Amino acid sequence: MSTTPTVLLVHGAFADAGSWSGVIAELQNHGIPVVAPANPLRGLASDAAYIASVASQIEGPVVLVGHSYGGALITVAGTTENVVGLVYVAAYVLEEGESLGELQGRFPLSPLVSNLKEWTYPVEGAEPAVEVSIKAEAFPEIFAADVPAPVTKVLAAAQRPLAASAFEETAAAAAWRTKPSWALVATADQAINPEVERFGAKRAGATVVEVEGASHAVAVSQPKAVADLIRDAVRATA
Template identity: 40%
Template sequence: MSTVRNVMYASILTMSAAYSGAAIGADSPSGTAKPPSGGGAKTVVLVHGAFADGSSWSSVIPLLQAKGLKVVAVQNPLTSLSDDVQFAKRAIDAQSGPVILVGHSWGGTVISEAGTNDKVKALVYVAAFAPSSGQSTSDTGKGFPVAPGIATLQVDASGFASLPPDAVRQHFAQDVSPEQANLIATTQGLIRAASFDHKVSTAAWLSKPSWYIVAKNDHMIPPDQQRAMAKKINARTTELPASHVPMLSRPQDVANVIVSAAESIK
């Protein structure tokens, strides 16, 4: 994962928010990824969650590129909903063709706000929050038990939340290798805790077709909460036997759902 991460950072776009990685796929005859098909190519914009960064998509990116999709991974500052939405919007605005907007965890709240952009044609939620209009991330959990991982959150004097290393291994990414879990814990992106109370103005899923991946072994967002959100947004739903990070533990399955969303766009 560290090698992919180095490649990723070497390829960061001139926009401070976005990444377009080098192709590593194996679906084309030459064994390299299929190049995007020009200015109007479909683009997958990936929005990471809390306690993460754009490299959390490192295993999915080459799989999407191998299908001829352009891929951009946003680097969220995690300082507020508004700040993260602005970073996502910059990545969306930079594209000339239709956008498939994908959010993991907290990134689901971000895409619910940013996805109203006319360029966005489909939304994909990966073990993600899907707030309604006027609802916050915290609001989506009402009526559900506090997940074990959330109970371990630590908030520093500046108001930023993080996960202890043991919690990453046991509750955030319990189905990846110890080396990957260690890297996640070491490089995690701290999020301003107050962001979870920031409300979405108009939820994009009200007007955009949506897909949802439920992580059945998730210790950060209760699976039943995920199912309820998927039902609420009328999403085409896939359930995976995965932790909170299915894009790392089951990247092909996650890529398949994103590709399905992309193929639905005319």
């Protein structure tokens, strides 16, 4: 059996698994097995449990990769036994007991916060819950400023909302305390303050790469840079 870890890519809010397409192609070209499931985006605990379930059903070692909110999920799901490494891509790196809102609140807010649109969705046996997406007119500048305009229009139309409650849920674990980690900081990120990315990565003791001028959608705009960091993690944990 191959000892090459399988890379499990976890997309964040306002995106879908297709946002990893360029990264997947790069990894597959180097013979690295990849899985990119759909992230439910319904809450930190339930989403992390889903990702942990996917990881545990993969034979052999797994490197978890999280973009944006997906970083919070791999922080919790990474405690799964066969997970051997964590890669954060323009992501939140939470401490145990910390929420997205708490981590963000330590730094100046990004333009994302004032450009969210609220929707509701049905919850069985309860009142409708709130979810948020990025206002279409603000999406290009905030999420994907370095992506061609025609592509950005598609990304904006296809974005998947995040349950608003996810910002207040706290992480049940911090897998980076026992697993090696890597992090990519997108220096021109307008969705997450790059200082939030740097702080979390440093606290986790991650190996950090900064991509100058990269937007939050760095996996779309610079898939090779993202894939190269993931390959470093795969090589180190194989």
